Amino acid sequence: MGNFLALVQNENMKIYRRxxxxxxxxxxVLLPILFGIIIAVNDGAFGSNMGxxxxxxxxxxxxxxxxxxxxxIAADIVASEFTWGTIKLLxxxxxxxxxxxxxxxxxxxxxxxxxxxxxxxxxxxxxLILFPASPPVNASGPSTFDYFIKxxxxxxxxxxxxxxxxxxxxxxxxxxxxxxGLSMFLLFASGILSAILSPAKYAWAKYLLFxxxxxxxxxxxxxxxxxxxxxxxxxxxxxxxxxxYVAAFLIIAWMVFTRRDVAA
Amino acid sequence: MxxxxxxxxxxxxxxxxxxxKTIIDRLTLDIPAGQVYGFLGPNGSGKTTxxxxxxxxxxxxxxxxxxxxxxxxxxxxxxxxHIGAIxxxxxxxxxxxxxxxxxxxxxxxxxxxxRIDEAVALVGLEKRIxxxxxxxxxxxxxxxxVAQAILQxxxxxxxxxxxxxxxxxxxxxxxxxxxxxxREEGTTxxxxxxxxxxxxxxxxxxxxxxxxxxxxxxxxxxxxxxxxYAETGFEVSEPQRxxxxxxxxxxxxxxLIVTVNREQIADLNSRLVAAGIKVYGIQVLTxxxxxxxLEMTGGGQIG
Ligand SMILES: Nc1ncnc2c1ncn2[C@@H]1O[C@H](COP(=O)(O)OP(=O)(O)OP(=O)(O)O)[C@@H](O)[C@H]1O
Ligand SMILES: [Mg+2]
Numbered sequence: 001m002g003n004f005l006a007l008v009q010n011e012n013m014k015i016y017r018r019x020x021x022x023x024x025x026x027x028x029v030l031l032p033i034l035f036g037i038i039i040a041v042n043d044g045a046f047g048s049n050m051g052x053x054x055x056x057x058x059x060x061x062x063x064x065x066x067x068x069x070x071x072x073i074a075a076d077i078v079a080s081e082f083t084w085g086t087i088k089l090l091x092x093x094x095x096x097x098x099x100x101x102x103x104x105x106x107x108x109x110x111x112x113x114x115x116x117x118x119x120x121x122x123x124x125x126x127x128l129i130l131f132p133a134s135p136p137v138n139a140s141g142p143s144t145f146d147y148f149i150k151x152x153x154x155x156x157x158x159x160x161x162x163x164x165x166x167x168x169x170x171x172x173x174x175x176x177x178x179x180x181g182l183s184m185f186l187l188f189a190s191g192i193l194s195a196i197l198s199p200a201k202y203a204w205a206k207y208l209l210f211x212x213x214x215x216x217x218x219x220x221x222x223x224x225x226x227x228x229x230x231x232x233x234x235x236x237x238x239x240x241x242x243x244x245y246v247a248a249f250l251i252i253a254w255m256v257f258t259r260r261d262v263a264a
Numbered sequence: 265m266x267x268x269x270x271x272x273x274x275x276x277x278x279x280x281x282x283x284x285k286t287i288i289d290r291l292t293l294d295i296p297a298g299q300v301y302g303f304l305g306p307n308g309s310g311k312t313t314x315x316x317x318x319x320x321x322x323x324x325x326x327x328x329x330x331x332x333x334x335x336x337x338x339x340x341x342x343x344x345x346h347i348g349a350i351x352x353x354x355x356x357x358x359x360x361x362x363x364x365x366x367x368x369x370x371x372x373x374x375x376x377x378x379r380i381d382e383a384v385a386l387v388g389l390e391k392r393i394x395x396x397x398x399x400x401x402x403x404x405x406x407x408x409x410v411a412q413a414i415l416q417x418x419x420x421x422x423x424x425x426x427x428x429x430x431x432x433x434x435x436x437x438x439x440x441x442x443x444x445x446x447r448e449e450g451t452t453x454x455x456x457x458x459x460x461x462x463x464x465x466x467x468x469x470x471x472x473x474x475x476x477x478x479x480x481x482x483x484x485x486x487x488x489x490x491x492x493y494a495e496t497g498f499e500v501s502e503p504q505r506x507x508x509x510x511x512x513x514x515x516x517x518x519x520l521i522v523t524v525n526r527e528q529i530a531d532l533n534s535r536l537v538a539a540g541i542k543v544y545g546i547q548v549l550t551x552x553x554x555x556x557x558l559e560m561t562g563g564g565q566i567g
Binding site: 006007013018084085086088089091092093094095096259261262263 | 282319320323344345347349351353354356358364369371373412
């Protein structure tokens, strides 16, 4: 019997031995550079002399790609084993289904972390290179390094939630298309859904997942000086709700995956 | 506990229900150690379903399966550690090379590189092992499938229709190394098929299943077969005189038909020749096992 890390190593091999993964990583490197140059050119034309961290905060909109790529990897990691039929050979090793699923979850989370770190590093580097003008020493708000990192950290939490959601759908329905579709819907429709089912209109709506995603709203509110508790929601509240949802997703994924027959 | 060895696999009253449909019905089977054990049944009879339960891919509705003393139900990791298997087609990671696929499974069983090379050599795939699996033919994937199944030197090797897609050469080689595994390494081989002719060539014993029920278990060992009596036809120059030499026989289309065993065939032949009767041909007429199998399983109906 081997050790558990060998299972994670296997999952990593299956992620990183595919072209697709490297195309994703290339995009994560290239797009901040490309948009950095575009912003720099425009900025130069208006002569506004943007600071590096303002530029980096502007570039962080590209972080939605990290969500998409993490969702895709999570959607595939269980479902593709069923599509390929390899699940039959994977589950007949001296490891319980629980451990196999855990190794897959860890590989997905490692990917999400790796791609987030990569994005943050590239964005910070390109911003420092293209916008060397040093920001005012006592700067506050969106022009600071703190703000940039905080924004990305909050977005990273969202990525984790949506990735676990995608992972759950993948493990339960064994279909990556469905997992990607539902996760994308949740990701992109959450703005519209929040408007329709807003916590301001319905008291219970504040427990809905999409009303608690996008933690960066709290960072923005904070920097804009708006009281965080306007609708009875705070960072702490949202984090608690997210933790409960993630736990529920994982429990469902485990219950279904470890019990259902494999007839693929 | 009885005198002889514990069976490697013990299926007791195994039942599988999906919805209201009973797919496997109280299957009880002991597979003795060191045998090549055939599992024969027409399409849809439940061979693959039984194998899926043996390797834990499907839950067992009722009954239990015990592998080398460990229950698949309650002690899965221990039970499965004794098993190497191919379930239906050997699907592999196509974007990986054959070797990377082997490394993948080797890591899971804690097996070293030398053993990978050994297994690959045994199935004769050395030349292509570093190519991507997507460039493999069906037969090559089948070989890789066998290689991953024997990787951790399992006590029990389960192969679901392993000759699927193999050329005659490949089938011959498969038979040969299954025999090597069984005789020399003491591996018990459980192999399913819907082709009896195939089973006759490689198995010591065959269990016949139909519609999820075990209908017969019979030995195919040569020494057991030798003793069997069979209807045999003698094509001779003077049938009437021949009949006098073998009064228990009868004449049919100018041939002498007698029910004899192997020794008696040789015996009667020499008596005929000694009496000056020419023997042009001798044929064993008894319905082949194939015919019996078809008869037992009721011909073409599925499930
Ligand atoms: N997931 C499932 N749901 C419902 N019925 C199933 C399922 N899987 C198999 N069956 C049924 O169980 C029966 C046995 O199927 P199984 O695949 O075990 O047959 P088999 O003996 O392997 O056949 P073949 O020689 O064609 O491979 C069939 O009637 C099949 O329709
Ligand atoms: Mg089958």
